[in-house]
Amino acid sequence: MKQAVSIVLVLLLGAFIFTALYFADSSPLQFKPYGDADLSGRVSQGYVDKNVTADAASEEPAAVVYGETKNAETGSANIVTSVVVNYRSFDTLGEVTVLFVAALGVGLLLSGKRRRQEAAFQPSFILKHGVRIVLGIMVIFGVYLFTHGHLTPGGGFSGGSIIAAAVLLLYVSDNAFKAKVKAFKIAEGVAGSLYVVAGLLGLALGGYFLYNFLPTGVVGDLLSAGIVPIVYILIGLKVGSEISGVIAGFATEEEAL
Amino acid sequence: MIQYFAIALMLVGVYGLLTQKNVIKLIVSLNIFEVGLNVFIISVGYVSGGIAPILTSQNNTSALLYVDPLPQALVLTSIVIGVGVTALALAFARRLHNQYGTYNLDEMEGE
Amino acid sequence: MLMDILSNPVLLIAVPLLFAFLAVFLKKIDKVLLGAAAVLNIAGAALIAVLYEGTKIIELGGFKPPFGISLVLDDYSLIGIVLLNVIFGLILLLSGKHVQKYAMVLLVALAALNGVILTGDLFNLFVFLEIAAIAAYIFTAMDKGFKHSFNYLVVGTLGSGLFLFGIILLYNVFGSLNMFDIQEKLSQANPADSGALALPLVMMFTGLSVEAKLMPFGGWVKGVLKKANTLVGALIVSAYALAVLLALGRVISTVFFMSGAVRIAFTAVAAGTLVFAEASAFSRKNLREVLLFSSVAQSGLVALLFLYGLTVPAVLVLAGNVVSKLVLFTVAGKFAHDLGTDDIGDLKGVFIKFPLVGVGFTASAMSLIGLPLFFGFVAKINALVGLFDAGNVWLPIIILVMAVVEGAYFVRILTTLWNTGDEGELSSKDKLKTFKLNGSAVVGAVSVAVAVVIVALGVLPILNIKQFFSVDFMTFIGQLLGGM
Numbered sequence: 001m002k003q004a005v006s007i008v009l010v011l012l013l014g015a016f017i018f019t020a021l022y023f024a025d026s027s028p029l030q031f032k033p034y035g036d037a038d039l040s041g042r043v044s045q046g047y048v049d050k051n052v053t054a055d056a057a058s059e060e061p062a063a064v065v066y067g068e069t070k071n072a073e074t075g076s077a078n079i080v081t082s083v084v085v086n087y088r089s090f091d092t093l094g095e096v097t098v099l100f101v102a103a104l105g106v107g108l109l110l111s112g113k114r115r116r117q118e119a120a121f122q123p124s125f126i127l128k129h130g131v132r133i134v135l136g137i138m139v140i141f142g143v144y145l146f147t148h149g150h151l152t153p154g155g156g157f158s159g160g161s162i163i164a165a166a167v168l169l170l171y172v173s174d175n176a177f178k179a180k181v182k183a184f185k186i187a188e189g190v191a192g193s194l195y196v197v198a199g200l201l202g203l204a205l206g207g208y209f210l211y212n213f214l215p216t217g218v219v220g221d222l223l224s225a226g227i228v229p230i231v232y233i234l235i236g237l238k239v240g241s242e243i244s245g246v247i248a249g250f251a252t253e254e255e256a257l
Numbered sequence: 258m259i260q261y262f263a264i265a266l267m268l269v270g271v272y273g274l275l276t277q278k279n280v281i282k283l284i285v286s287l288n289i290f291e292v293g294l295n296v297f298i299i300s301v302g303y304v305s306g307g308i309a310p311i312l313t314s315q316n317n318t319s320a321l322l323y324v325d326p327l328p329q330a331l332v333l334t335s336i337v338i339g340v341g342v343t344a345l346a347l348a349f350a351r352r353l354h355n356q357y358g359t360y361n362l363d364e365m366e367g368e
Numbered sequence: 369m370l371m372d373i374l375s376n377p378v379l380l381i382a383v384p385l386l387f388a389f390l391a392v393f394l395k396k397i398d399k400v401l402l403g404a405a406a407v408l409n410i411a412g413a414a415l416i417a418v419l420y421e422g423t424k425i426i427e428l429g430g431f432k433p434p435f436g437i438s439l440v441l442d443d444y445s446l447i448g449i450v451l452l453n454v455i456f457g458l459i460l461l462l463s464g465k466h467v468q469k470y471a472m473v474l475l476v477a478l479a480a481l482n483g484v485i486l487t488g489d490l491f492n493l494f495v496f497l498e499i500a501a502i503a504a505y506i507f508t509a510m511d512k513g514f515k516h517s518f519n520y521l522v523v524g525t526l527g528s529g530l531f532l533f534g535i536i537l538l539y540n541v542f543g544s545l546n547m548f549d550i551q552e553k554l555s556q557a558n559p560a561d562s563g564a565l566a567l568p569l570v571m572m573f574t575g576l577s578v579e580a581k582l583m584p585f586g587g588w589v590k591g592v593l594k595k596a597n598t599l600v601g602a603l604i605v606s607a608y609a610l611a612v613l614l615a616l617g618r619v620i621s622t623v624f625f626m627s628g629a630v631r632i633a634f635t636a637v638a639a640g641t642l643v644f645a646e647a648s649a650f651s652r653k654n655l656r657e658v659l660l661f662s663s664v665a666q667s668g669l670v671a672l673l674f675l676y677g678l679t680v681p682a683v684l685v686l687a688g689n690v691v692s693k694l695v696l697f698t699v700a701g702k703f704a705h706d707l708g709t710d711d712i713g714d715l716k717g718v719f720i721k722f723p724l725v726g727v728g729f730t731a732s733a734m735s736l737i738g739l740p741l742f743f744g745f746v747a748k749i750n751a752l753v754g755l756f757d758a759g760n761v762w763l764p765i766i767i768l769v770m771a772v773v774e775g776a777y778f779v780r781i782l783t784t785l786w787n788t789g790d791e792g793e794l795s796s797k798d799k800l801k802t803f804k805l806n807g808s809a810v811v812g813a814v815s816v817a818v819a820v821v822i823v824a825l826g827v828l829p830i831l832n833i834k835q836f837f838s839v840d841f842m843t844f845i846g847q848l849l850g851g852m
Contacts, residue, residue, distance in 0.1 A: 021260075087431055334491075
């Protein structure tokens with residue numbers, strides 16, 4: 001009975017969404033179907049052209065050219081990164097805070113006297129030794145992803161998660177392994193504080209919170225984009241230590257009463 | 258097409274939330290809903306014929322046709338928020354299981 | 369220059385956040401950091417209010433809107449941040465001992481609530497709402513009510529997902545996430561096209577109504593608040609209610625381009641919430657349950673006023689409500705915690721023993737009902753006049769009837785709590801002697817101070833009849849604040 005009602009409700013919701021999106025009369029405010037988006041009508045064109053701070057009245061902006069354009073607005077070759085860590089950096093600060101508070105909640109909920117939770121299986125020889133080989137590569141790859149986040153796909157969040165995955169592998173491969181949770185906490189606190197401090201420095205030096213106060217260099221260089229790579233490295237450290245902390249929280253269990 | 262698929266996934270997630278009583282299955286339903294939503298967000302940024310919004314030595318000028326970078330940035334935030342909520346929900350599930358010895362919400366007695 | 373930096377509203381968000389991150393490795397002084405952040409935020413909000421010179425857009429990262437994220441400091445958000453930070457400080461003052469290990473969570477919540485009020489960007493609003501919500505999932509679990517908090521988490525996450533769905537649909541149409549940019553684009557739109565926006569608006573309203581506690585999506589609030597301690601209860605019914613409803617009002621007044629059917633649906637939700645919650649409150653026996661349903665009812669009323677574009681009355685009703693609720697819920701939670709019960713019958717005559725607390729509670733309750741000489745009256749009369757002016761008859765009637773219901777149950781509560789029983793009936797007086805309230809002096813002093821403010825704000829407008837029916841925002845508020 002309950003399932004029948006739920007199915008009817010969901011189908012009604014689906015019908016509402018589909019008719020509103022795809023079968024309504026056309027009007028200027030109608031949903032634009034897949035692929036029909038026009039960047040010039042969206043704020044995104046400004047991000048691609050890196051001319052957000054220019055006056056609207058100015059002429060057609062010069063195209064940004066990889067390896068040539070100097071001191072462009074954000075200087076990040078990866079346009080998504082320029083949005084994440086520069087144009088909408090405040091959202092990213094909030095996003096880091098979400099992870100922070102969620103990790104905090106996991107710690108508070110699973111607190112108490114802890115001991116390592118035994119896995120249901122004994123790690124095999126291959127798992128144990130394979131992990132030792134892969135571990136270094138994973139950490140290096142994670143670090144690569146967040147140091148090159150302004151040039152290539154990737155960035156602090158993916159890099160940090162890969163480092164946390166390495167920690168997870170350590171837990172899986174060794175039943176006695178216990179990470180130093182305190183070190184994670186300190187890394188997390190320091191990285192988070194430095195992110196806010198970078199924002200406050202921008203406020204003091206440029207008048208805007210999270211202002212990109214360093215020279216942005218040549219688009220495509222490793223040392224370019226001002227504070228973008230610095231912030232992304234901080235995010236990488238923070239995300240890596242936070243997710244590792246969550247994993248450590250779940251991999252231990254309450255002392256039996 | 259991909260948008261129909263994304264909306265269908267969201268609806269499946271909502272159906273799961275309405276019918277399931279198991280804590281873990283509820284969390285899975287939430288995740289299905291979120292995945293559908295995230296796919297939909299990315300699809301909103303697609304421009305026919307557009308390429309990934311990264312300047313490289315091949316695609317070396319901003320004058321090319323790129324897909325919209327903003328939804329991709331938004332979806333990153335959305336995914337990370339989803340991860341945080343899921344971790345917290347699993348911690349709740351663990352506490353509930355410790356307290357009641359079951360994952361079924363109906364079998365949890367008392368306040 | 370220094371003054372410019374110090375009065376930048378972004379500090380209200382950045383400073384608590386910085387302290388939260390610092391508290392991770394300064395764990396021993398996390399409560400000191402929490403107190404310091406609360407005090408600094410009150411000082412910051414006061415400084416911003418003193419230096420306020422009309423609407424200001426605060427660009428973040430130096431990118432002008434709509435490209436970058438911007439905060440908006442105008443009359444509306446100024447009142448919001450001043451009230452929010454003062455309320456947050458009062459909550460900490462009254463319920464500091466419940467903070468325990470949750471100092472960092474509360475720091476994050478403080479930052480997020482300020483962000484919710486200040487932000488001018490839809491997606492940024494989503495992020496801050498989500499931070500605030502996650503903090504709430506965590507501290508509502510403080511009393512081991514994991515089942516209710518989990519329920520809240522599931523509903524809240526679904527709600528914010530729907531809100532995000534609505535935002536992305538709006539982005540698809542307008543190519544922008546800035547509320548004021550969208551508002552400007554809407555101002556050139558043809559009202560006949562408003563039907564095309566029905567889906568995004570329904571999604572956004574549904575999503576926000578979870579956090580704003582509108583029925584039927586606000587059902588989580590009952591389980592979470594029924595047994596809440598003073599800290600959690602006061603935070604949810606006053607600080608969170610204030611920030612979330614202000615955000616709802618901001619979203620409604622900027623991007624809600626409603627067609628007739630959509631407006632009727634939203635109005636029905638808000639009015640239904642008001643009626644249902646007042647009826648539920650009337651039927652309850654526990655003080656905290658009565659208050660939580662009364663809080664839900666007030667959310668419905670405020671949402672109703674926002675939907676009819678009556679921003680000033682809505683803000684007045686909201687402000688009066690959250691200040692009253694802060695006192696009422698703190699007192700109720702205090703009784704439940706120290707006396708072991710918040711059943712109205714068991715607490716008979718308790719105010720005779722604690723007259724200071726009683727005076728504060730009574731004044732707050734009377735303001736909530738909307739009796740003359742109290743601030744709530746000013747707020748409600750503005751709302752009713754506004755609705756009548758808009759040509760509405762049946763909505764004011766509903767609001768008046770509900771005010772009578774509200775008055776009935778509050779009068780019942782007050783007469784019970786002030787009443788020691790008949791002459792010669794010594795038993796109930798003897799029982800009173802065993803009641804012990806820790807720190808009743810602080811609670812009493814604060815509640816009386818709040819009561820004085822409520823009465824002052826209620827009496828002053830009457831002295832100046834000409835301004836009494838004024839709906840002009842700044843003169844009205846300026847007059848109210850000038851009287852303090």
